[in-house]
Amino acid sequence: MTRAEYLLFKDLIEGASGLNLEDRDWTPLRAALCERVSAVGYGSFGAYYELLRSEEGSRELNRLVDLLTIHETSFFRNRAHFDVLARMVLPELAKRKASSRTLRFWSAGCSTGQEAYSVAMALMEALPGFEDWQLEVLATDISCRALETARAGVYRPRAVKNVDSDILERYFEPHEGSYRVKDQVRQLVRFEHLNLVKEPFPLAALRPLDVIFCENVTIYFKVDSTRRVIRNFFDVLGDGGFLFLGYSESLWQVSSDFALRDYGNAFLYQKLPRSAGPSTVRPSLLPEETGTLPRLPKTPSMRQSAVSGFQPAVPPKQASTLGEATALYGARRFEEALLAVESILAADPAEANAHLLAAKLRADREEIGPALRHCRRTLELDPLAEEAYYLNGILQLRGGDKSKAQESLSWVIYLNPSGHRSALAHFHLAGLHVDGDDRASSVREYRNALRLLERLPKEELVEEFSADFLARVCRRRLEDLEAGG
Numbered sequence: 001m002t003r004a005e006y007l008l009f010k011d012l013i014e015g016a017s018g019l020n021l022e023d024r025d026w027t028p029l030r031a032a033l034c035e036r037v038s039a040v041g042y043g044s045f046g047a048y049y050e051l052l053r054s055e056e057g058s059r060e061l062n063r064l065v066d067l068l069t070i071h072e073t074s075f076f077r078n079r080a081h082f083d084v085l086a087r088m089v090l091p092e093l094a095k096r097k098a099s100s101r102t103l104r105f106w107s108a109g110c111s112t113g114q115e116a117y118s119v120a121m122a123l124m125e126a127l128p129g130f131e132d133w134q135l136e137v138l139a140t141d142i143s144c145r146a147l148e149t150a151r152a153g154v155y156r157p158r159a160v161k162n163v164d165s166d167i168l169e170r171y172f173e174p175h176e177g178s179y180r181v182k183d184q185v186r187q188l189v190r191f192e193h194l195n196l197v198k199e200p201f202p203l204a205a206l207r208p209l210d211v212i213f214c215e216n217v218t219i220y221f222k223v224d225s226t227r228r229v230i231r232n233f234f235d236v237l238g239d240g241g242f243l244f245l246g247y248s249e250s251l252w253q254v255s256s257d258f259a260l261r262d263y264g265n266a267f268l269y270q271k272l273p274r275s276a277g278p279s280t281v282r283p284s285l286l287p288e289e290t291g292t293l294p295r296l297p298k299t300p301s302m303r304q305s306a307v308s309g310f311q312p313a314v315p316p317k318q319a320s321t322l323g324e325a326t327a328l329y330g331a332r333r334f335e336e337a338l339l340a341v342e343s344i345l346a347a348d349p350a351e352a353n354a355h356l357l358a359a360k361l362r363a364d365r366e367e368i369g370p371a372l373r374h375c376r377r378t379l380e381l382d383p384l385a386e387e388a389y390y391l392n393g394i395l396q397l398r399g400g401d402k403s404k405a406q407e408s409l410s411w412v413i414y415l416n417p418s419g420h421r422s423a424l425a426h427f428h429l430a431g432l433h434v435d436g437d438d439r440a441s442s443v444r445e446y447r448n449a450l451r452l453l454e455r456l457p458k459e460e461l462v463e464e465f466s467a468d469f470l471a472r473v474c475r476r477r478l479e480d481l482e483a484g485g
């Protein structure tokens, strides 16, 4: 396969599925193409490409995407999330929905079904009188093969090895040397084919949902696709609805429409109605008895300034200094800060700290490309700018370039091994290794993060989180990894 052919297929697949193929995906893509080209009896990649682009090619494109998607999953994969679901989310929903007695869940990117069945079992375990409720777990995936397995609901012993014995006994039955999910669980779950990035999104059919699980799916997407998917999630969730994302996924730089809810070992997102600002909405959505209030990012964000009544922008002075621009940024006068920093850079394009401030301001506006360019320029001018490496790493992570993210985060650690940002760099590297299925490296990185976090006062903020919260997350993930979960 030539480079040009690789790029053509990569674009086609990205457009159709949102998957962000990187250069290291060349070999799997080539293998998948060889398999499909020979299965359909075509003689060349070019002819096969034309088939995929044609109207009749959509089924074939699905088959190809099927070979490229990662279907790794397990029952109760993220235990902390299922604990929070049972102990916090369900009691809150049970109260809120007491009159309609209807709850609708969605496992988006359900793979072979374990997540959806786990949700159904959690409902049966934790919702008192669940038989009197109308419960539905919609489970969707782009992969037809994965959905076939999901619908069959039959799993090998290896797949259920981490399921608690009492749950195994209550909700599974022996089936030809394997385990079959019992009918009472299966009847709560409906599997459908759905491509999350395909527009128009079937909004009407899904609305309003109470809880969405979309774990370990967007990590493979380009950031633009993730933003669209999350916007659609926002639209189909009812007010106060919950969104569970995977270990290394977050809404940072993706959406500010959700409140972060911190439950110690796990965090999740809750929908804030779009029309109301967080200051009026959060208390009513977050009853005192459940969870803690969401943390605002330590770095002030432009999106918050729009709702929290900061002073309107006044025209900036022309000849700003970096001190003035930084003060405007600190006072959350972002539009002015941006104009000021631009006037500084117009006068002196080699001012590294102005590029760094511009990078932060652009990142806050979700302008990832320009933010990355300012980071790069900062690092060209000041190769020891640890903060720029950190921001660059996070932006690369959001943009889906895991190898560049890894490189940048490693520089943070190299430059200031005991700094706050190194704790976070280790934390993000651990998440990257989990996704790459390198558990040993992930354990090492979580331990490194924990070592640094434990040296800090508990309440000290490390970016937007307290050191104590991050340390607890690390401990929990280490437990999961060491248990082989």
Ligand SMILES: C[S@@+](CC[C@H](N)C(=O)[O-])C[C@H]1O[C@@H](n2cnc3c(N)ncnc32)[C@H](O)[C@@H]1O
Residues within 6 Å of the ligand: 016, 017, 018, 019, 069, 070, 071, 072, 073, 074, 077, 108, 109, 110, 111, 112, 115, 140, 141, 142, 143, 146, 194, 195, 196, 197, 214, 215, 216, 217, 246
């Ligand atoms: C790693 S699995 C995650 C399964 C489960 N959510 C979990 O965390 O255990 C990712 C799943 O996302 C699905 N997926 C990838 N791109 C998708 C898309 N555009 N629309 C729907 N599902 C997609 C894949 O087919 C795969 O089954």
